[in-house]
Amino acid sequence: MIPSDHFTRFYNEVFKFLEDQGEEHLEAYWLEISKNQEKHTLELFKEKGLKGMYEYWDHIRIEENCDMDLKLDDEKLELRMNVCPSLSKVLDNDAEPMKRYCDHCAGWIGPLIDKVDHHLVYDVIDRNKPQCVVKIFKDKEKAIEEEKNAKLLMGWPKKKK
Amino acid sequence: MNKNNLDQKLRYNDGGNVHMDFHGATNTTIKFIIDKYGIDTMNDIFKKVGNNVYKNIKDHIKKGNIEMLAKHWQHFFDRENADYNISINDEEIILTVNRCTAYEHVRKLVGNVSPNFCDQTIKTNEALAEDTPYEIKTEILGEAACRQTIRKRA
Numbered sequence: 240m241i242p243s244d245h246f247t248r249f250y251n252e253v254f255k256f257l258e259d260q261g262e263e264h265l266e267a268y269w270l271e272i273s274k275n276q277e278k279h280t281l282e283l284f285k286e287k288g289l290k291g292m293y294e295y296w297d298h299i300r301i302e303e304n305c306d307m308d309l310k311l312d313d314e315k316l317e318l319r320m321n322v323c324p325s326l327s328k329v330l331d332n333d334a335e336p337m338k339r340y341c342d343h344c345a346g347w348i349g350p351l352i353d354k355v356d357h358h359l360v361y362d363v364i365d366r367n368k369p370q371c372v373v374k375i376f377k378d379k380e381k382a383i384e385e386e387k388n389a390k391l392l393m394g395w396p397k398k399k400k
Numbered sequence: 401m402n403k404n405n406l407d408q409k410l411r412y413n414d415g416g417n418v419h420m421d422f423h424g425a426t427n428t429t430i431k432f433i434i435d436k437y438g439i440d441t442m443n444d445i446f447k448k449v450g451n452n453v454y455k456n457i458k459d460h461i462k463k464g465n466i467e468m469l470a471k472h473w474q475h476f477f478d479r480e481n482a483d484y485n486i487s488i489n490d491e492e493i494i495l496t497v498n499r500c501t502a503y504e505h506v507r508k509l510v511g512n513v514s515p516n517f518c519d520q521t522i523k524t525n526e527a528l529a530e531d532t533p534y535e536i537k538t539e540i541l542g543e544a545a546c547r548q549t550i551r552k553r554a
Binding site for chain 2 (some may be wrong): 240241242243244245246247248249250252253256260264267268271272275278279299301302303304328331332333334335
């Protein structure tokens with residue numbers, strides 16, 4: 240068994256292999272993970288919108304030992320990851336980290352948020368630091384405005400324009 | 401066998417909560433990679449996990465300190481609340497997993513566990529033992545049960 244604690248280091252090995260095959264291979268995998276995540280999230284997000292998203296990430300915050308602040312208001316959900324356990328483990332690793340490890344997160348979350356007609360702004364800030372800011376808006380124009388403030392804005396496969 | 405070696409610190413010594421759903425993502429990944437690239441590719445990735453991610457345990461095995469692998473088993477099977485036991489004697493260390501909670505969790509999550517789910521154990525173990533004086537044999541005893549034995553090569 241690869242312990243669940245070490246999943247991200249296994250994930251990192253998968254990403255390195257797929258990156259060598261080409262960008263479309265990596266994106267196909269992110270979409271597969273996104274589909275897998277739909278089982279836990281899609282109905283919740285559809286039914287409860289931002290509140291459902293808050294519930295999901297609050298559960299993740301606890302279960303994945305994230306140092307993360309969550310803020311919900313009528314317009315948006317904001318996740319401020321102060322110390323990301325996923326990238327932290329990949330960096331604390333005897334195997335080489337994939338340089339774009341952070342990209343997978345928007346890669347699976349983005350398609351899911353598109354599906355529930357909300358708008359994701361994913362600022363990784365710096366791929367070498369285990370921190371990021373994620374904002375999910377109800378209103379598309381507000382998301383587009385917010386994108387201007389991002390330091391390192393992430394995209395995802397088939398991003399809605 | 402030096403049982404004091406069990407007091408040594410693990411390279412990856414995780415604490416806190418356990419996110420068992422990651423096993424579901426492992427199952428999805430195994431299916432995805434095998435469907436698109438074939439089983440040899442999946443096995444190569446597990447080999448990299450054994451050789452590179454677990455380099456520290458492998459280095460211990462090379463030096464004859466196989467107790468670090470036992471310690472790794474103990475730490476993570478405890479964290480995942482598995483039903484298992486480890487027997488240590490002068491010749492070998494045997495891990496018997498009576499109820500693998502990773503396997504059971506995936507079965508609960510998605511219903512059908514990949515037939516290659518346990519390859520993560522078999523192939524990672526093979527890589528850990530490769531180029532060391534030891535072999536690791538992984539026997540699947542049934543659904544969610546296995547025996548893993550590390551002993552000196554004949």
